[in-house]
Amino acid sequence: MEFLAEALPSMLEATAATIWISAVAVAIGFALGVPIAVACSAGRVWANLYVSFFRGVPLLIQLLLAYYALPFLGVDLPAIVAAVGTLSLCCAAYMAEIIRGGFALVPKGGLEAARLLGLTPLQTLLRIRLPISAQAMRPALISEAILIVKASSLISVVGILELTRSAQALASSTFEPLPAYALCGAIYLVINLTLTFLAQGRGGAQRA
Amino acid sequence: MMAALADSFLAAARGLPLTIAIWGAGVATGLVLGFLVAAIRFFAPLALSWPLAMAVEAVRGVPFLVQCFLLYFGGPFIGIDLSPIMAGWVALSVYGAAYFSEVFRAGFLSVPPGQLEAARMLGIPRHQAVLRIMLPMMALAVLPSLANLAVILIKETAILSIITVPELTFRVQGVGSATFAFAETTLVLALVYWALVEATAWASRHTERRIARALAA
Amino acid sequence: MTAPILSVRALERRVGDVEILRRIDLDVMPGEAIGVIGPSGSGKSSLLRCIAGLDAVSGGEVMVEGRRTQPGDGAVGMVFQHFNLWPHLTARENVALALRLVRKMPAAAAAEKAEAALARVGLAALGGRKPAALSGGQQQRVAIARTLAMEPRVLLFDEPTAALDPELTTEVLDVIRDLAAAGTTMLVVSHEMGFIARLSTRVVFLDHGVVVQAAPPAELFAAQAEPRVRSFLQTYLDRVAWARDA
Ligand SMILES: Nc1ncnc2c1ncn2[C@@H]1O[C@H](COP(=O)(O)OP(=O)(O)O)[C@@H](O)[C@H]1O
Ligand SMILES: [Mg+2]
Numbered sequence: 001m002e003f004l005a006e007a008l009p010s011m012l013e014a015t016a017a018t019i020w021i022s023a024v025a026v027a028i029g030f031a032l033g034v035p036i037a038v039a040c041s042a043g044r045v046w047a048n049l050y051v052s053f054f055r056g057v058p059l060l061i062q063l064l065l066a067y068y069a070l071p072f073l074g075v076d077l078p079a080i081v082a083a084v085g086t087l088s089l090c091c092a093a094y095m096a097e098i099i100r101g102g103f104a105l106v107p108k109g110g111l112e113a114a115r116l117l118g119l120t121p122l123q124t125l126l127r128i129r130l131p132i133s134a135q136a137m138r139p140a141l142i143s144e145a146i147l148i149v150k151a152s153s154l155i156s157v158v159g160i161l162e163l164t165r166s167a168q169a170l171a172s173s174t175f176e177p178l179p180a181y182a183l184c185g186a187i188y189l190v191i192n193l194t195l196t197f198l199a200q201g202r203g204g205a206q207r208a
Numbered sequence: 209m210m211a212a213l214a215d216s217f218l219a220a221a222r223g224l225p226l227t228i229a230i231w232g233a234g235v236a237t238g239l240v241l242g243f244l245v246a247a248i249r250f251f252a253p254l255a256l257s258w259p260l261a262m263a264v265e266a267v268r269g270v271p272f273l274v275q276c277f278l279l280y281f282g283g284p285f286i287g288i289d290l291s292p293i294m295a296g297w298v299a300l301s302v303y304g305a306a307y308f309s310e311v312f313r314a315g316f317l318s319v320p321p322g323q324l325e326a327a328r329m330l331g332i333p334r335h336q337a338v339l340r341i342m343l344p345m346m347a348l349a350v351l352p353s354l355a356n357l358a359v360i361l362i363k364e365t366a367i368l369s370i371i372t373v374p375e376l377t378f379r380v381q382g383v384g385s386a387t388f389a390f391a392e393t394t395l396v397l398a399l400v401y402w403a404l405v406e407a408t409a410w411a412s413r414h415t416e417r418r419i420a421r422a423l424a425a
Numbered sequence: 426m427t428a429p430i431l432s433v434r435a436l437e438r439r440v441g442d443v444e445i446l447r448r449i450d451l452d453v454m455p456g457e458a459i460g461v462i463g464p465s466g467s468g469k470s471s472l473l474r475c476i477a478g479l480d481a482v483s484g485g486e487v488m489v490e491g492r493r494t495q496p497g498d499g500a501v502g503m504v505f506q507h508f509n510l511w512p513h514l515t516a517r518e519n520v521a522l523a524l525r526l527v528r529k530m531p532a533a534a535a536a537e538k539a540e541a542a543l544a545r546v547g548l549a550a551l552g553g554r555k556p557a558a559l560s561g562g563q564q565q566r567v568a569i570a571r572t573l574a575m576e577p578r579v580l581l582f583d584e585p586t587a588a589l590d591p592e593l594t595t596e597v598l599d600v601i602r603d604l605a606a607a608g609t610t611m612l613v614v615s616h617e618m619g620f621i622a623r624l625s626t627r628v629v630f631l632d633h634g635v636v637v638q639a640a641p642p643a644e645l646f647a648a649q650a651e652p653r654v655r656s657f658l659q660t661y662l663d664r665v666a667w668a669r670d671a
Contacts, residue, residue, distance in 0.1 A: 056405040057398045058366035061377065064394045068384075072391035146269070153271035157370065164274055171281060178282035185270040185278060192269035322509035325479060326568075330523035330575055331497030340522065344513040423513060424555065 003179050007170050014166030015187050021084055021162060022149045028088035029148070030141075033095025038125065040100050047096070054093035060154050062086050067158045083155040091148050098140040102133030142199035146192045153188070163187060212389030216380050216396035223379030224400075226293070230375060231365050233297050235358045238304025245305060246312030251338075267306035273367050275299050280371040296368040296375075304361050311353040315346035348423055355412035362405055366397075376400065428491075430455045430610050431476070431579050435485035438468075438475055438634075445471045446634045448485070453579070453612070458605040460625035460642065461614045464657055468634040469614040473581045476612070477503045489578055497527070502577030506584040508568040510556040516543060516567045517552035520574050527575070542570040546600045562593035566600055573604075580604065580611040587616065618661050622646050630654045 039047035054062065066082040077085070106129050114124045156165035167184035171177035245264065249257040267275070279288065280295040290298065319342050327337040369377035377397060384393035429452035436449040446468050453459055461469050474480040476487050478496040486493060489500040510519050520539035524530045530538065543552050546566040556564050565585055572580065582601060586594035598620050605611060605624055615621050621628060622642040629639045630651070638651045645654060 052406065053402060056363075056402040056409075058363040058377075058401055060366045060369075061394065061397045061401055064381075064390075065398055068390035068394050150269075150271040153273045154367070156273070164271065164277075167274070167277070171277075176285075177277065178285045181274055181278040181282050185266075185274045188271055188274065189266055189269040193265065196269075320507075320509070322505055322507055323511055326503075326505065326509040326511075326571075327523075328496045329477060329479070329501075329503045330571070331499060331527040332523055333526070336526050340526070341511050345511065348513075424557070 003174065003176060004183075006174065007180065007183055010166050010170065011163070011183060011187065014161060014163045015191070017161060018149065018152055018163040018188075019191065021087065021155070021160075022145070022152050024084055025087040025091045025148050025152065026145050029091025029095045029144075030099075032088070032092035033099050034125070034130070036092055036096035037099035037103060040096055041103060051093045051096055054090045055097075059087070059090055059151050060157060062090055063154060063158050079158055080160055083158055083160050087148065087152060087155065090151070091144065094144050094147070095141075098137055098144060099133070101140070102137035103129055105136050106132045139199060142195055146195050149188065149191055149195070212383070212387050212392040213396060215383045215387065216389075216393045217400075219379040219383045219393075220376055220396060220400045223374065223376035224404075226374060227362075227365050227376040227404075230293065230296055230300065230368065230373065231362055234300030234304055234365075235361055237297070237301035238308050238361070239354070241301060241305035242308025243312050245309035246316060249309070249313055250316040264306045264309055267302060268310075272299070272303050272364050273370060275303060276367060276371050292368070292371050292373045295371060296365075296373040300361060300364060300368070303364065304357065307357050308354060311350050311357065312346075314353075315350040316342070318349050319345050348420060351416055351419065355416060359405060359409050359412060362408060363401065366401065427454060429453055430490055432488050433472075433476065433485070434488070436472075436475060436482055436487060437484035438471055438480060439483040444634055446475065446482075449634075449636055451629065451636070451639070453610060455610055456608045457610055457626045458624050459612045460621035460628040461612055461631060462616070462618070462621060462628060462657070463631035463637075467631040469631055470583050471634075472631065473503065473583050473612060473614060476579075477501050477581055479503070499527075499575055499577060501579050501581060502572035502575060503581040503583065504565070504569050504572055504585050506587050508556070508561075508564045508588070510564055510568055510571075512556050515553050515555055516548065516559065516570075519556070519567055520552075520571045523571070523575055538574055539570070542574040543567070545573060546570045547596070560593060561589045562596045565589065565597045569597075569600055569604075578610065580609055582611065582613040582615070584614050584616070618646075618658070630657070632657075 036047050036050060040051060063083060063086050066077075066086045067079070070077060070082060110128055110132065111124060114128050119127070152162060153164040156162060156168065159165070163184055167180045170183075171180040174180065245260050249260050249264075276295065276299045279299050280290065280292065283290060283295065323341060323345065324337055327341055328334075332340075365375060366377045368375055369381065372378065380393050380397050380400075384390040387393075431451075431453040433449055433451040436446055437444070438446040449472060451459075461472065463469055471480060475482050476494070478487070478494050478498075478501070488494070492500065494500045510516075511522070514522065517536060517539045520542050521532075521535040524535035524538055525532060528535075540549065540552055543549055546569050548563060548566055548570065551559065551563060556567070559567065565588075569585075585601065586597050589597065594617065598617065601611070601613065602620075602624055613621065613624065625642050627639055628642050628645045630637045630645060630653075632653050637653050638645055644650075646658065648655075650658070
């Protein structure tokens with residue numbers, strides 16, 4: 001109880017940080033994922049390399065690259081921007097794969113009809129392809145959001161104060177790592193179960 | 209700079225065996241555990257499967273890093289005092305098992321009931337039907353997902369460096385700390401993992417196709 | 426007077442408070458071929474599945490040669506609408522598996538018997554193929570061979586051609602007709618009215634889980650049939666008439 005009283009204020013603050021960081025990364029990741037998906041479908045080499053790199057290299061290493069290698073190249077970003085940026089770029093690679101999978105489900109006839117009616121490619125993308133595939137992509141998007149919430153724990157390594165970093169601080173100040181990390185894990189679980197619940201709840205309602 | 213790169217590659221070569229060993233061990237244990245969990249959840253009564261379902265949700269909902277911290281730093285307080293390597297192996301196995309179990313469960317569910325009903329009509333005992341009909345039928349369906357997960361777990365092993373498992377990342381970062389050539393060492397790390405993951409993914413796709421062809425013939 | 430080989434007594438099946446089968450009585454003599462017809466949802470599949478023991482009964486009983494049946498006891502064999510072949514095994518292995526596991530036959534003897542069963546359905550040459558490499562009609566014939574090889578006392582067919590393209594139904598119906606001609610006792614659910622009329626010794630018409638009429642085909646398909654039977658058959662006649670006009 002005493003532990004909770006000491007831990008809760010800082011942990012709740014850190015929870016807010018984890019949530020907004022994840023939300024930003026998912027939003028940017030999706031926005032970037034759409035053009036990358038289109039480029040991948042069009043067989044663009046850079047897009048496929050992008051996806052292969054960000055899915056092939058552990059996020060931890062990507063973060064270290066942003067932290068160490070960017071300054072080396074003369075790019076000096078605030079740590080939080082570098083961290084959230086890396087998380088977003090990584091997310092975009094996974095989003096691109098999900099969106100590409102969703103696009104594959106859109107019947108060709110619908111796209112041909114749009115073209116014959118004179119819609120521009122951008123209009124077709126935004127008004128036809130995305131809406132048609134959105135429903136099919138939803139479960140994968142929610143899973144990706146959960147993965148990003150979990151992945152955001154890694155930015156603690158480059159010193160950003162979020163849930164995991166906060167739990168580390170708590171563990172070393174109280175000398176009680178077990179409750180500190182258990183509380184931290186429980187909070188992640190609550191966030192992710194909420195996401196799962198939202199996904200299922202809405203999905204169920206729409207199916208019925 | 210060239211020296212730092214060379215040192216990093218050397219360190220990578222020294223760390224790679226442990227990365228592969230701990231990954232292989234984690235995948236193997238994870239597959240066995242995951243299969244058991246899925247089988248119990250599928251076949252056993254609700255009282256037994258319900259707690260397992262909760263456990264799987266918990267493992268899948270918590271970052272791997274936090275699980276490592278919980279086990280490695282928290283474990284000693286409840287009598288689980290593991291070396292970094294042992295802790296890494298256990299954590300990877302449990303994390304993998306949770307995901308593998310979901311794939312196996314989906315596999316069990318994907319076998320149409322009709323095929324098992326046919327077996328029942330012919331008098332084939334349940335355990336034989338599971339062994340000879342259900343498992344072979346689901347094998348092909350679960351193989352790609354299992355391979356995919358195994359490849360993802362390679363990347364998770366990098367996180368074990370944070371609990372001081374002397375694998376690839378840990379060794380190469382050691383070069384960074386000694387030479388302050390962090391940019392070079394991190395670049396080498398990225399290249400090595402990228403190659404490792406792409407090679408494993410390619411090998412698994414290749415194997416999958418061969419297995420599929422052998423089974424279809 | 427011989428005893429019935431299959432007797433269904435006051436059979437009832439309820440799920441929740443839905444009555445799916447209501448007090449069905451049916452005696453089948455050895456060698457009889459019983460056609461079962463009726464609207465969709467009338468309980469035809471349920472009747473067969475209760476006879477097979479796949480669905481639990483809520484009342485009454487099913488006896489084959491005086492014994493209560495259980496799935497897998499060898500008394501009853503069932504052929505399903507969707508074949509339900511095991512896709513990872515060849516046709517021969519599909520037929521031989523139960524012979525080996527249940528009848529404990531050695532592998533060679535089981536394979537030999539499987540070949541004989543496949544030959545009986547006209548597939549002697551295709552035993553080495555997997556289901557995916559067979560047409561729907563061939564798959565259904567493998568499924569029939571798989572059931573035949575276990576030598577059940579009564580064979581049940583649940584819409585065996587409903588999942589097939591029209592041009593593939595004949596080969597399956599021919600096999601069933603040959604089996605009936607050879608004296609196999611069977612119950613056949615089918616919407617192929619012409620086939621049922623020619624095959625059956627008696628036809629059972631089910632509606633809402635009740636046997637509305639059970640009679641030789643000449644009687645049941647006659648103009649003065651029970652009104653519900655007549656209106657059901659009328660939909661088939663309309664379809665034929667429409668096809669002729671078109
Ligand atoms: N397990 C079940 N639970 C609830 N209702 C069922 C179940 N099985 C069948 N039914 C219902 O029983 C009726 C008869 O089904 P069925 O025997 O499949 O009919 P048929 O084969 O004549 O089309 C249908 O209305 C069906 O919806
Ligand atoms: Mg039916």
